[in-house]
Amino acid sequence: MASFYNVFSLRVRGMTNLVKFLRKFNAFAYRSTGTDAAVAQAETVGRDTRDGKDGRKSLPTLLVERQEQAEKSVLISCQSKANEKKFLKYLSRHGDIKKYFFYETYGMYAVVEFASQDSVASLLDTAAVPSVSHESMVPFKSRLLSLRNPSLVDLSNQQSGLQCQPQTTIPINELIQRLSKDESVDRQITSLTEFYQLTEENIRLRFLVCSLLKDIAAAYFPECTIKPFGSSVNGFGKLGCDLDMFLDLDSISGWNVKMPKSGLFLEYQMKRANSERAVTQSILSVIGECMDHFGPGCVGVQKILNARCPLVRFSHQPSGFQCDLTANNRVAMKSTELLYMYGELDPRVRSLVFTVRCWARTHGVTSSIPGAWITNFSLTVMVLFFLQKRSPPIIPTLDHLQDLAGPTDKCIIEGNNCTFVSDFSKVQIPSNKETLEQLLCEFFEFYATFPFSRMSINIRKGKEQNKPEVAPLHIQNPFETSLNISKNVNTTQLDHFIALCQESSWLFNHRETVTLRGVGGDNTATPWGLATLLLPSQVAGIKRHKKRRREPASERIKGLLESLKNKNQGKKS
Numbered sequence: 001m002a003s004f005y006n007v008f009s010l011r012v013r014g015m016t017n018l019v020k021f022l023r024k025f026n027a028f029a030y031r032s033t034g035t036d037a038a039v040a041q042a043e044t045v046g047r048d049t050r051d052g053k054d055g056r057k058s059l060p061t062l063l064v065e066r067q068e069q070a071e072k073s074v075l076i077s078c079q080s081k082a083n084e085k086k087f088l089k090y091l092s093r094h095g096d097i098k099k100y101f102f103y104e105t106y107g108m109y110a111v112v113e114f115a116s117q118d119s120v121a122s123l124l125d126t127a128a129v130p131s132v133s134h135e136s137m138v139p140f141k142s143r144l145l146s147l148r149n150p151s152l153v154d155l156s157n158q159q160s161g162l163q164c165q166p167q168t169t170i171p172i173n174e175l176i177q178r179l180s181k182d183e184s185v186d187r188q189i190t191s192l193t194e195f196y197q198l199t200e201e202n203i204r205l206r207f208l209v210c211s212l213l214k215d216i217a218a219a220y221f222p223e224c225t226i227k228p229f230g231s232s233v234n235g236f237g238k239l240g241c242d243l244d245m246f247l248d249l250d251s252i253s254g255w256n257v258k259m260p261k262s263g264l265f266l267e268y269q270m271k272r273a274n275s276e277r278a279v280t281q282s283i284l285s286v287i288g289e290c291m292d293h294f295g296p297g298c299v300g301v302q303k304i305l306n307a308r309c310p311l312v313r314f315s316h317q318p319s320g321f322q323c324d325l326t327a328n329n330r331v332a333m334k335s336t337e338l339l340y341m342y343g344e345l346d347p348r349v350r351s352l353v354f355t356v357r358c359w360a361r362t363h364g365v366t367s368s369i370p371g372a373w374i375t376n377f378s379l380t381v382m383v384l385f386f387l388q389k390r391s392p393p394i395i396p397t398l399d400h401l402q403d404l405a406g407p408t409d410k411c412i413i414e415g416n417n418c419t420f421v422s423d424f425s426k427v428q429i430p431s432n433k434e435t436l437e438q439l440l441c442e443f444f445e446f447y448a449t450f451p452f453s454r455m456s457i458n459i460r461k462g463k464e465q466n467k468p469e470v471a472p473l474h475i476q477n478p479f480e481t482s483l484n485i486s487k488n489v490n491t492t493q494l495d496h497f498i499a500l501c502q503e504s505s506w507l508f509n510h511r512e513t514v515t516l517r518g519v520g521g522d523n524t525a526t527p528w529g530l531a532t533l534l535l536p537s538q539v540a541g542i543k544r545h546k547k548r549r550r551e552p553a554s555e556r557i558k559g560l561l562e563s564l565k566n567k568n569q570g571k572k573s
């Protein structure tokens with residue numbers, strides 16, 4: 001334990017010296033007047049960060065930009081009645097503020113991005129160490145701070161306090177109501193995507209949390225980075241989704257370091273272990289301890305080191321994120337990049353994935369608890385496969401993306417070929433004009449009749465293949481091709497999915513369900529179209545009521561349509 005403490009105190013001292021040096025060196029660069037004029041106003045931050053030849057950026061480019069933003073940001077706990085103007089004026093003494101926003105989880109927080117990293121150093125240099133008599137403190141300084149000056153709190157005559165950015169989705173009932181007021185199924189699908197997708201602010205917060213955690217891991221591995229992957233960055237993330245991260249030690253571990261070919265050179269002596277997995281486990285074990293004992297805001301740390309992919313799971317309380325930290329997980333980063341690319345190639349991809357994910361969650365096809373359920377990742381790959389099977393296809397196969405790759409795209413990870421093109425403009429897609437409504441309906445039809453017992457889903461080939469193993473659902477891992485990403489799914493769960501696809505397909509084809517029926521006097525709308533498919537009491541009834549299960553599906557649906565009609569007639573009369 002003593003060695004832990006030494007490393008941290010050295011690091012903290014090192015940081016303090018660095019801060020002092022930077023302050024002297026850039027004394028004029030960051031200065032701002034501290035007047036109202038210098039206070040940055042909230043900017044409307046769009047979701048679109050496109051540029052480049054064809055207007056799109058690759059995920060690695062975006063990650064670098066986001067990481068730079070995060071390095072210049074701080075997270076500040078503040079009282080809800082804090083005076084925004086005074087707060088910003090105070091902070092801008094350390095330099096210009098580029099962006100800021102407030103949000104609420106367990107209390108009110110502000111994310112503040114400065115124009116320069118020196119401003120952060122300056123701010124940290126002036127922050128006080130808390131002094132409380134009845135508790136002891138772990139002396140670890142970070143960019144997670146608390147606003148303590150009571151004079152900034154303007155209790156008099158302040159009406160609404162700070163304006164907060166939402167960090168969670170609207171409840172399902174509210175979603176159903178809002179969708180029911182839309183005039184077309186296409187519009188409903190687009191609305192659902194807009195309500196659910198991560199906001200600009202939420203993405204910023206995710207990168208900031210990675211950056212804060214990186215500062216903790218950097219006590220041992222100063223050159224490390226912590227990168228988000230999975231739905232936080234692949235474009236399919238829903239507000240409230242977990243934060244998957246990996247500790248990237250590539251700059252140290254020698255994976256991409258070139259050895260000099262000739263002449264003398266020195267190399268570091270490093271401790272050896274039996275396997276890469278053993279190294280990953282011991283690194284995560286120590287970093288997990290650090291998060292647990294020293295990480296401000298990190299609670300409920302669990303080390304799950306014997307999983308196929310070892311991880312540390314915890315809650316980051318100030319952000320409200322459930323975090324999974326892995327290490328040495330480069331293949332997952334490539335899958336993330338691939339999913340992101342597919343989402344960028346055609347806007348219908350994301351909309352369909354969001355809708356199918358929402359539908360699946362509502363009916364218990366997916367769950368936040370690990371088990372025999374289909375995962376969101378598997379479900380996303382199923383949507384991608386379906387879109388590859390359209391005629392003409394909406395997205396290309398992975399093999400085709402590999403064929404388009406240039407020399408700099410080449411990527412082999414642990415013997416797996418993870419190469420695919422990074423330049424979006426090289427991907428030419430034939431024109432497919434199907435509407436979102438048609439696609440959703442066809443999706444249900446496609447999987448209602450898919451030969452799951454014989455065939456495997458394969459996005460590399462864009463064709464179903466003979467199943468290489470007996471698992472009920474076989475979805476080939478796109479990069480580790482001998483693996484099945486849905487190995488966990490049992491027959492009951494697959495049957496549940498198929499039954500729901502059958503019912504949804506039936507409902508969709510029935511005009512009574514997909515016709516807008518208007519808004520009642522109390523401003524409540526009768527569910528229709530997509531909203532009908534999200535009503536739990538109807539489609540999911542199959543699972544809940546044993547008695548009903550024996551009835552033929554069509555009988556239940558007829559009953560449902562009858563009740564909808566009656567309700568509607570009741571309203572009209």
Ligand code: GTP
Nearest residue numbers: 230231232237241242244332335336376377477485
């Ligand atoms: P949600 O967290 O449910 O919103 O979706 P997610 O895509 O983030 O899924 P999850 O958190 O379960 O996993 C994070 C990422 O890990 C995924 O996006 C994939 O890139 C990768 N991943 C998840 N499950 C598997 C798997 O079974 N095999 C492989 N190779 N990668 C996986």
Ligand code: MG
Nearest residue numbers: 230231242244
């Ligand atoms: Mg995730």
